[in-house]
Amino acid sequence: MTDPAKPAELGDGEHLQVLGYEDSFHRSMSLWANFALGFTYLSPLVGVYSLFALALTVGGPPSIWWIVIVGAGQLLVSLVFGEVVSQYPIHGGIYPWARRLWGKRYAWxxxxxxxxxxxxxxxxxxxxGSGFAASLFxxxxxxxxGLLLTLGLLVIALAINFSGTKWLARVARIGLAAELIGVIGLGLYLLIFQRKQEFSIFFDTMGVEGDGSYLTAFMGAALAGLFLFYGFEACGDVAEEVENPARRIPKAMMLTILVGGVSALFSFGGYVLAAPDLQAIVAGEDADPIPAILESTLGPVGAKLFLIVAVTAFLSCVLSLQAAASRLLYSFARDGMIPGSRWLSKVSAAKVPVNALIVACTIPAIIAVLVWINAGLLVPVTAFAVLGIYVAFQMVVLASLRQRLRGWKPAGPFTLGRWGLVINIVALAYGVFAMVLLAMPGASGDPLTDWVVLIGLAVVLGTGLLYLLIARPDRKSTAPEGDAVAVADEIRVRTGAVRAVQAPRT
Structure with missing residues (x-):
């Protein structure tokens, strides 16, 4: 019997119709599979391993607190995203959210x-990941x-993605298990059985500040957290392949942040406490300390088993990244906003955007070849990625705040209610703070090295703006834009009509 006091919800197909689209994908992804996709994209194992030595060298053991600070800030961002995706559960994530909250050019x-x-x-x-694979074999x-193994990871991930959403979900769940074993399981083992430091070490700077202020050193270690906490938005990139996405995706995004944060804390903390010579790591004398920590605590066999877990996690991360990027390209192409739109928007018999997946594999492969030609390119080409992600995130947060001030009341089943405006403002303030930290120039004395993050972002922004002004893709698209208030009103009308029909049956 239906409760007339409980708000009705639109069916998945009806919700898509309100947004101007038809169902084109299999909705075979559960809440846990969706969470696994976001978690393996976020990948605390990858993030912690990549930045462990850098964080300790710059900020010492207290740099672990950036995991808590950034995790809290990104949780606020995920709450804002949750309201948006609950009203707009459509493929592509950042692009359709920015388009429906602001407009075509802004979304471009x-x-x-x-x-x-x-x-x-x-x-x-x-x-x-190729480094782990080389060590494993x-x-x-x-x-x-390194090039051959990198290309191998890309192609294997592409083949799995080609097979369909069910295989994507299965491998994502395997990757989730590998991540949890590799970060929480190993972290707990190191904390309980291999601890060589006291817990007070997380409040000991170990002299990294030199003659200056520790605040400067601590702020310099912010990348330890900032690099880690993105990927949760991938849960929304595959919205049209999730059952009841308006309710499940917000939960999956928040779970990704919470479980990812706890995992990263266990992993980072375990490595610090188990390090046999922590002072050498902090002093920068050991640039890749984790293999030595594993060898000394797990032995050769245990270290080899960890490598299997690590390679699985890296493969799953590449898989999730390809899937998210292809859905964004598909969403962009479906609205006619990118060159080759008809080709990119093609969906295969397995109900995956096959050509968009090819692009999401081919361009990274080309960049990998360029890195093979000049190994020094890897850092410059990746340096802007974190800032670029945060810029795109905050464009959605800003657009959401703009719509709230224009009277938008999110109409999806997940809402923040009266706290929405406050959380939106704080999330935007956090995002600006994070972008300032990421954009701060280095102090090496080499202008190219010190300003590479902003240079990379400027190149991407400049080329995008030029294409927008010259090709005017926004004029070629008739898909809806800036309709947050109107769509919310229509959803409320439709769910109200459903309640009116159901009420006499109670």
Missing amino acids: MAAWVYIWAMIVTITAVSEY GIPADATT
Whole structure:
């Protein structure tokens, strides 16, 4: 019997019709599979391993607190995203959200930045994963081997993505298990059985500040958290392949942040407490300390098992990144907003955007070849990725705040109610703070090195703006834009009509 006091919800197909689209995908992804996709994209194992030595060298053991600070800030961003995706559960994430909250040209710039940030991230994760694969198979990690293993990870992920959403979900769940074993399981083992430091070490700067202020050193270590906490938005990129996405995706995004944060804390903390020579790591004498920590605590066999877990996690991360990037490209193409729109918007018999997936594999492969030619390119091409992600995020947060001030009351089943405006403002303030930290120039004395993050972002923004002004893709698209208030009103009308019909049956 229906409760007339409980708000009715639109069916998935009806909700899409309100937004101007028809169902084109299999809705075979559950809440846990959607969470697994976001979690393996966020990948605390990848983030912690990549930045552990840098964080300790710059900020010492207290740099672990950036995981808490950034996790809290990104949780606020995920709450804002949750309200948006609950009203707009459509493929593409950042692009359709920015379009429906603001407009076509604004969405073009947000998506352009986000696409390139994701593509570069796919390359970077594949490159870092190739090092683990080389260690696992006992292969010398030279440039050519690294290229072949990087391309191998990209192609294997592409093949799995081609097979359909069910296989994507299965491998994402395997990756989730690998991540949890590799970060929480190993972290707990190190904390309980291999601890060589006291817990008070997380409040000991170990002299990293030198003669200056520790605040400067601590702020310099912010990347330890900022690099880690994105990927949760991928849960929304595949919205049309999720059952009841308006309710499940917000939960999946918040779970990704919470579980990812706890996992990262266990992992980072475990490595610090188990380090046999922590002072050498902080002093910068050991640039890659985790293998030595694993060898000393797990032994050769245990270290080899961890490598299997790590390679699985890296592969799953590449898989999730490709899936998210392809859905964004598909969404962009479906609205006629990108060159080759008809080709990119093609969906295969397995109900996946096959051509968009090819692009999400091919361009990272081309960048990998360029890195093989000049290894020094890896850092410059990836340096802007984190800032690009945060810029795209905050464009959605800003657009959401603008609509609230114009009277928008989110109409999806997930809402923040009266707290929405406050959370939106604080999330935007956090995002601006994070972008300032990411954009701060270095102090090496080499202008190219010190300003590479802003240079990379300027190149991407400049090329996107030029294409927008010259090709005017916004004029070629008739898809809806800036309709947050109107769509919310229509959803309320439709759910109200449903309640009116159901009420006499109670």
